[in-house]
Amino acid sequence: MAYLFGLVKQISLGRLLLVLSLIALFLSFLLVFGMSSLMRDRAVHELSREEARQTSQLVFQSLYSAMRKGWSKAEINEAITRLNAQFPDLKIRIYRGAVVAAQFGAMPHEADEVARDAVVQRALREGNEVLLIPDAHSIRYLYPVHATAECLACHTQSHIGAVHGVIDITYPVTHLKVSLGGMLNMMVGYTLSIIALVFLLLYFKLRHLLVLPIAQLVGVMREISSDLNLSRRVEFGTPLRELQHLAAYFNGLLKTVHDYNAKLEELSTHDPLTGLYNRRKFEDFLRYEIIRATRHQHSFSVIMIDLDNFKYINDTFGHPIGDLVLEELTSLLHDGLRKGDVLARLGGDEFAIMLPETEAASGMQVANKLHLSLADKVFELPVGKIRCTASFSLVSFPEDGKTEEEIYTSMDVVLYKAKTHGKNQVMTADNEADRSMMTVFKQGDFLRAALHEDRIEAHLQPIVRVSDGSVMAFEVLVRIRDGEVIVPAGEFIEVAETLGMAQALDKEVFRKGLAHFARVSARHPEALFFFNLFPRSFNDLDWVRGIPQMLREAGVPCERIVLEITEREALPNITQVRAAIEELRGTGIRVALDDFGSGFSSFLWLKYLPVDFVKIEGSFVQQIVHDERDRIMVEHINSMAHRFGLKTIAEYVEDEATARMLVEIGVDCAQGYYFGRPARPE
Structure with a gap:
């Protein structure tokens, strides 16, 4: 069988199962025939001995009964003839022992037959049972008759144990009577033995041809998974075509992955x-x-x-x-x-x-x-x-x-x-200027990291009506979260403008601020949202003009948004800024002029820019209680704005006295730490 498998270099799994089935069938036939021969030999050597002994004892008892009646030799020969006639398949012969022949005389021709048959001589001499198989179709059984105490009554010249004769029986194997229970037990035992042998054959062959190669494949896959060693390859010593194809395709896949991995590694570093x-x-x-x-x-x-x-x-x-x-x-x-x-x-x-x-x-x-x-x-x-x-x-x-x-x-x-x-x-x-610029660039790295890591936050500060303290709006202010620390805008605004990152921050704050709109509107359904854009953001007028579309996508009404600008946005290109403001106001967005009074030309912008709110510079507001000149400035700015039909908002209100004086002056709204610090909506 090993030679047969050695001849097959490639074989499919289906053909392997067919070959193994045929081999198992062939071996089963061999085992069945072999077991049949063993069963036959056992029947002949074991079961036939018992049947022959029983038959011999029956013949002996029949002859013994005749001899006890005093039958003569002729009558005994006649009884033997009748027995042979009754059992035509059996051949029964009687040979007298030396003790009996000496006392009663030998049978006719008996001495010549004994002289020619060494087996009979041995049985008469040794007194042992003899079972012979002269050919494949018959058996011969010699049963020695030993003298007992009862026999000595007639055989006065004998002694107990002496061989008085031999009963020689020959009969065909085909008529052998075998025990049904014994035969069934033998058949079950031999059948189970055949099944066990065939199972062991299939187990070891399939284990060698199928299980071990698959286990090797699993081992290689485990090594690749644990060590990431894509240079490993599967080597099967099996003739199964499917497993050979599996190994070839798997090795090809490994080579492809290895090549791609090498290319990716090259691309990742070069x-x-x-x-x-x-x-x-x-x-x-x-x-x-x-x-x-x-x-x-x-x-x-x-x-x-x-x-x-x-x-x-x-x-x-x-x-x-x-x-x-x-x-x-x-x-x-x-x-x-x-x-x-x-x-x-x-x-x-x-x-x-x-x-x-x-x-x-x-x-x-x-x-x-x-x-x-x-x-x-x-x-x-x-x-x-x-x-x-x-x-x-x-x-x-x-x-x-x-x-x-x-x-x-x-x-x-x-x-x-x-x-x-x-x-x-x-x-x-x-020089030292270079060192200072390095600090700015380091802060720029901090800003870039905050943008990349989504640490920009939009905080809200309330703008209240000074007459009754109700919330009119919220200003959206940019903050950076650095761990547990909240970094205010004053620490990075100049860096953002210097490094050209202001617009990126504005866009992020705008996105985060609009995300707060729904939560805030639930409590303040009419509150406005003020967005304080960086000065350089207004240089990109296309982005500014895209704000209404951004609001529509966020589901925020344009009428609820106010954009704050300073004269720094308007001064370089007032014509374009004016056109952009008019376009925005046409969509419902309102505009506030921030830090009003901080520049020499602030009053000029009230003439040329169409705005809705004026936010009074906080440096004037902080000291109006103690400095009459600041109070006069705030009064004049408020009066002028009202005459232009604009609403005023005072910044940096930090105490109750300042808030009361703003009411006396007639300022519309105010914001500052007194009314609330910037914080997230929650």
């Missing part, structure tokens, strides 16, 4: 265009170098490169030409670096170089060399010859930063300085 390390990998190198430099007490330098006017190349010649410029620049930078230096593309047209164990002076030499090489480089491109310049910033560890964040901030600050000083030059952080 820039696909230039093949350089990307920002993520550069940050890993930078972190490692900071640890190494700190441990060994040495410096290293980082150069950041930003191409000047690269957008012009992309817009004029197309992005494919821009990509060629970046590839050429990569080659130029590579040629100017040492083997251990790390060159990376941070994104767009920004590159960074890390110079391990390099002090600022040596790093400056490298930066100047690369700057001159680029200045002299003429890029031969399909559209013609192109020159390209770049701004270089150089920072050093630990002078310009001791952490990854500080180094990045320093690079941004120095690069910003290079751009503002005319571009196409190499700059370092070398």
Whole structure:
């Protein structure tokens, strides 16, 4: 059978089951025939002995009864003849022992027959039963008759135990009477043995051909899951075609996943265009170098490169030409670096170089060399010859930063300085102004992180009617949550405007503020929402004009929204601002002139800008109880606004005395800590 399986190099599972079934059937036939032969031999050797003994005893008792009646030899021979006639399939012969023959005489021809038959001689001599199978169709049983005490009454010359004779019986096996219970027990036992053997055969063969390969596959999958080792492969030593296909497809899948994983790993650490390390990998190198430099007490330098006017190349010649410029620049930078230096593309047209164990002076030499090489480089491109310049910033560890964040901030600050000083030059952080700008950039990182991590919050401060203290509106104010600390807008507004992040904050506050509208309206169904936009947000008039659509999408009526502007928004482009305000007011949105009185031209805007509210500068309001000049200013602003048909709102009201005086002056509304601090709706 092993030879048969060895011949089959590939076999399907269905064919395997068919082959195993045929083999099991063949073995079952062999076992049945073998068991039949064993049963026959057992019947002959065991069951036939008992039947022959019983038959011999019956014959002996018949002859013994005749002899006790005094029958002669002729009568005894006649009785034997009758027995043979009665049992035609049996052949019965009687042989007298020596003691009986000596006293009563031998049978005719008996001596000659005994002399020719050694088996009879042995039975007469030894006195033992003898069972013979002369051929496949018959058996022969010799039953010796031993003398008993009763026999000695006639056989006076004998003694107890002497062999008086042998009864020789021969009969066919086909007429053998076998015990039904014994036969059934044998059949059940042999059948169970056959089933057990076939089961063991199928178990071990299927275990070898099917179970063990599947267990091996599961083991490989477990190793891949635990160790993430995609180089493992399944190797089956089985002829089953399905398992071979399973192994082949599984190994192919592993190879595909391994290749994709390698590509993804390459893409996760390298820039696909230039093949350089990307920002993520550069940050890993930078972190490692900071640890190494700190441990060994040495410096290293980082150069950041930003191409000047690269957008012009992309817009004029197309992005494919821009990509060629970046590839050429990569080659130029590579040629100017040492083997251990790390060159990376941070994104767009920004590159960074890390110079391990390099002090600022040596790093400056490298930066100047690369700057001159680029200045002299003429890029031969399909559209013609192109020159390209770049701004270089150089920072050093630990002078310009001791952490990854500080180094990045320093690079941004120095690069910003290079751009503002005319571009196409190499700059370092070398004065106190640069250090101050680094602080601003650090705060910018804080703002960017707050935006990215969704930590911008919209807090509401009530605006009340001073006549009765009822809530007229809420001003939506921006805050940043830093753990358990709430950072007020005064700490980051200037940074946001300096770094061009004001509009992003405005959009986030607008979104968060509108999300509070439904909750607040449930308690104050007529309250207005004042949004204090950053000055630079009004520079993007398209975004401002999109505010009504934003309100409609949020389900907020335009009539419930008030936009606050200052003269800083209006001053640079009053014509456009006026047109935008009129367009917004046409949708129902109202406008408030904020910080009125803080600038020299505040009164002029009442003439040119169509607004609905005037918010009186808080610095005048705070001291009206104690300073008559401030009170006069507030009175005149309030009077003038009312004559223009506008409502007034006093800011920075922090005590009851101030609130009472505002009632006397006739100011419409007020806001400040006296009426409520900025907080979330809940």
